[in-house]
Amino acid sequence: MNWPERIFSSGKIPILTGFAALAVSLWTAFSHPGSWEDDAYIFFRYAQNFGDGGGLAFNPGEPSFGITSVLWTLLLGGFVRISGLEAVVAAKILCAVLFSSGVWILTRLVLSRTRNGFLALWTGLLTAACPPLVFSAVSGMEIALNMFLLTTLLASFFLSPQKKFWAGGILVGLLFLTRPENLILLPVWLFLTLSETENRAQKSLGFALGFAVVVLPWFFYFYSRSGLILPPTRTGKLLLFLPMQFGLSLEEFQRAGLVERLGIAVRSIAVLFKVKNFLIFVPFLFLTGYYILRNRIAFTRFWLAGAAYCLGLVSLFGFFFPLIKLRYFIHTYPFFIFASVLGCYHLWGDVRIRWPLFARLLWIKSGIFVLLLGIPILGILTARKFAASSQQQGIRREIGLWLKENTPADARVALEPIGAVGYYSGRHIVDLGGLVQPEVWPYLKEGSGSRTDSLLVFLERKGVDYLIDFSPHPWAAKVVDAFPEKFDRAARIQSPYPPAGADSYDIFKLRR
Structure with a gap:
């Protein structure tokens, strides 16, 4: 056994790649x-x-359900309670x-x-250092949890010798609580269950029970x-962004025909x-296609199910x-990544048979590149990209801190977006985007158009003390331009790293 084979034949490779992913993700996050x-x-x-x-x-003290991922919220909230961390x-x-x-x-x-340590190591390092994946996984959203559960579901299909379909039902239920659109997995996994040759009724019942136990209580x-x-x-998001991005109201979008x-x-x-996203996908799609064409019969049901899930997400x-x-x-x-690595495995086998010397050189050099050069470079790029994008939230963090220092603790603040300002200010937030407060929807339908008086009525009814919006005022603060006698500008917050399309935020105080 030569030295590359000795290095890459270890069964500890999954642990090594897991720790590598942990190091890269923690470095990127912090x-x-x-x-x-x-x-x-x-x-x-x-x-x-x-x-x-x-x-x-x-x-x-104001219960609301403006969260797309209840599982991530409960998991994170439980961890906050146990650890005492912010x-x-x-x-x-x-x-x-989770990542x-x-x-x-x-x-x-x-x-x-594959029983191939090199390919396993390559898979782990490629995943751990994939810039858009790491960048998204540590954003604080539910992405890492979604990836973890989907990967676990993927592994359960291949690694569970007894095919415990009730476990599949539980995982699909957890995925649904992580993101609602994962409900697409319900018919996809049922297809895999019903396509079994033995005990289909029992397995289908087990899957349904596993799913129901998780989802129905919530x-x-x-x-x-x-x-x-x-x-x-x-x-809320459709009401707010459809007019901006497509020039349509929600009603017009709902009435649109199939062609439109x-x-x-x-x-x-x-x-x-x-370009940046497509270039990431190209090698994955090529090698995935090669594997499927190379193994037209093997795991046909699984690849059909995977394709149905991906196409279903895009269509939905x-x-x-x-x-x-x-x-x-x-x-x-x-x-x-999983499919492309298997494709690479078979492509490697074909190359090794036809050009053995070239294959041996490629094997060694690619391993050295990935281990000694590729991962550090990709890790640095990932951290820089995260830092640059994180600066876009800097101005909103500054607004939140300004509100915390300069407004009463019981002040009511109306704005959109609400996240960073609400978190850092600790003030009562009136959501003008309708994400956590559906009561704004009727006013949003009128106020985002020409009916600025409707939005003013809502602000007064909610007892709003401060209104925040971009400067110049593209949306909510149009009411300020329409009724200047009702507002005083309390502050203008500017950042050395403004988000695209906004140089500053204006904070207006409503007159009583």
Whole structure:
């Protein structure tokens, strides 16, 4: 056995890649304070209130359900309560642990399928150092949890000798509580269950029971408290961003025909194929395709199910929620990495047979590159990208700290986005985006257009003390321009690192 084979034949490779992922993710997460996603701060505030014993509430004492990931909120809130850490710090640690656990599972899966330590190591390091994946996983959102559960579900299909389908039902239920669109996995996994040759009825029942045990308690609790089936965040975002991005109201979008919906879907999905994202996907898609073509029969059901899940996600967002971001799909990267590594394994076998000398040189040099050069470079790039994007939240953090120092503790502040400002200020937030407070929806429909008086009525009815918006005023603060006698500018907060499209925020005090 030569030295590369001795190095890459160890069964401890999954543990090594797991620790590598933990180191990279922790370094990336703590390379800059806070998070680059404003929505992450919504989770932080919910988790902080939950950890402090206030239940599910964005504003203390005011129960609300403006969260897309109840499982992530409860998990983070529980960790905050146990550890006593601030939510933003707890989220970084928890995200890193979940991400590294997912890398460990994926590496173990590849090692079991190929019996090739080098490919397993390559898989783990590629996943641990994939810039967009690490960048998203440590953002404080539910992405790391989503990836971990999806990778666990993937492993359960290949590694469970007894195919315990009740466990699959539990995992799909947990994935649904992590992101509502994961409900697509329900018919996908049922397809895998029903395609079994033995005990199909028993396995289907086990899957259904596992799913029901996880989902039904939360569903009944959520419906009894809110009267809704799904969180209000989707409607709020559509009301706010459809006019900005597509020039459509929510009613116009809902009335749109199939052809018009298809056009909107194509325009929204095109976001995923920006150059930087597309270049990441190209090698994955090529090697995935090679593996599937090379093994047309093996695991056909699994690849059909995986393709159905990915296409279902894209279609669901494109047709029903065309406000697409890469973070809604980034958790599927391990699926492509797993398939592409298996494709590389078979491609390597074909090359080794035809060009053995070239294959041997490629094997050794690529291993040295990945271990000694590739990972440090990618890790540095990931940390820099995270730091640069995190600066965009700096101005909102400054607003929150200004409010904390210069306003009464019981002050009511109206704005959108609400995350970072709400978390750092600790003030009562009136959500003008309708994510956590559906009562703003009727006013939002009118006030985001020409009916600025409608928005003013809402602000006065809610007892708002301060109104915050971009300068110049593109949306909410149009009411300031329409009714200048009602407002005084209390402050203008500027940042050396302004977010795209905004140089400053204005803070207005409402006159009584």
